[in-house]
Amino acid sequence: MRLEIKGITKRFKQKTAVHDFSMVVNANECVGLIGPNGAGKSTLIQIIADILYADEGEILLDGQQITRMKNQIGYLPQYPNFFTWMTAFETLSFMGTLSGLPKNELQNRIPLLLEKVGLGKEAHFQVGTFSGGMKQRLGIAQALLHKPALMIMDEPVSALDPIGRREVLNLLKEIKKETTILLSTHILNDAEEICERFVVIQNGHKIEDATKGQLLERHQESAIYLMVRQEDLNWVTTVEQLSYVRKIENERNGFKIHVHQLEEDAQKLLQYAIDSNVMLLKFELGIHESLEEIFLELVV
Numbered sequence: 001m002r003l004e005i006k007g008i009t010k011r012f013k014q015k016t017a018v019h020d021f022s023m024v025v026n027a028n029e030c031v032g033l034i035g036p037n038g039a040g041k042s043t044l045i046q047i048i049a050d051i052l053y054a055d056e057g058e059i060l061l062d063g064q065q066i067t068r069m070k071n072q073i074g075y076l077p078q079y080p081n082f083f084t085w086m087t088a089f090e091t092l093s094f095m096g097t098l099s100g101l102p103k104n105e106l107q108n109r110i111p112l113l114l115e116k117v118g119l120g121k122e123a124h125f126q127v128g129t130f131s132g133g134m135k136q137r138l139g140i141a142q143a144l145l146h147k148p149a150l151m152i153m154d155e156p157v158s159a160l161d162p163i164g165r166r167e168v169l170n171l172l173k174e175i176k177k178e179t180t181i182l183l184s185t186h187i188l189n190d191a192e193e194i195c196e197r198f199v200v201i202q203n204g205h206k207i208e209d210a211t212k213g214q215l216l217e218r219h220q221e222s223a224i225y226l227m228v229r230q231e232d233l234n235w236v237t238t239v240e241q242l243s244y245v246r247k248i249e250n251e252r253n254g255f256k257i258h259v260h261q262l263e264e265d266a267q268k269l270l271q272y273a274i275d276s277n278v279m280l281l282k283f284e285l286g287i288h289e290s291l292e293e294i295f296l297e298l299v300v
């Protein structure tokens with residue numbers, strides 16, 4: 001299933017929540033839509049789920065208008081709502097009936113789905129007794145009921161505690177093996193575990209669309225990390241005098257040498273170490289910031 005978001009704009013009175021936004025999710029990809037609070041993620045997700053209408057632009061699934069392809073989409077809202085007095089089984093049965101799924105198919109499928117989301121033993125417990133992580137997993141089961149080819153999820157883990165978060169992330173790792181996924185979050189570390197590509201949205205505009213590797217490469221610092229033996233520590237002070245070295249910082253039991261031209265200067269430094277008979281215990285090129293740091297840099 002290939003999802004194409006083409007030039008979507010959505011206005012709420014004075015506020016333009018999404019501006020001329022385009023992106024693609026290819027079959028079998030898991031893409032993270034990342035943005036701070038109020039960036040426009042929920043608005044865009046709801047337009048893709050065909051719950052909100054865009055003022056401009058269109059959403060296509062395998063080249064067809066999304067409205068005709070709704071049965072191919074599973075949607076997990078930011079705050080899934082359940083009747084607390086229903087059991088997990090009854091909830092899925094009720095939702096499935098509303099979506100027009102045949103009763104006998106539901107009878108067979110619901111136990112399998114509850115097993116899949118780790119709620120097999122709690123099938124006949126009331127939802128009111130569930131933790132946040134369990135409710136979110138039930139929401140995922142609901143979104144999977146009709147075997148969608150594409151899952152869109154609005155902040156599936158943001159509101160959960162570390163245990164609930166881990167449960168849901170593990171489940172999503174399983175689901176992504178057979179389903180194309182687009183999920184929104186304002187926490188890049190969550191998306192980093194399961195997504196291959198990240199689209200960053202800010203004030204309704206797309207400001208980045210890159211894989212993890214591309215993001216790290218683009219935001220790589222021109223610095224070399226090195227470690228030397230105790231007896232060579234004095235040699236490091238001589239490195240500071242070299243014309244191509246901008247500054248030296250202590251880091252992780254070693255040194256971070258900031259240079260001008262990463263590859264060229266690294267070669268010179270390596271040669272200098274050899275000429276000085278210094279044994280390098282570590283020599284790493286380019287120091288990466290974490291994805292979370294890159295995200296903060298992009299959106300601030």
Ligand SMILES: Nc1ncnc2c1ncn2[C@@H]1O[C@H](COP(=O)(O)OP(=O)(O)OP(=O)(O)O)[C@@H](O)[C@H]1O
Nearest residue numbers: 012015017035036037038039040041042043044186
């Ligand atoms: N129904 C609405 N009426 C008016 N303004 C709205 C409406 N829905 C959203 N907005 C505004 O549109 C902007 C984008 O909101 P949206 O909920 O899409 O952001 P978000 O990235 O999902 O944020 P969060 O992470 O806080 O949920 C915000 O400024 C919000 O106040």
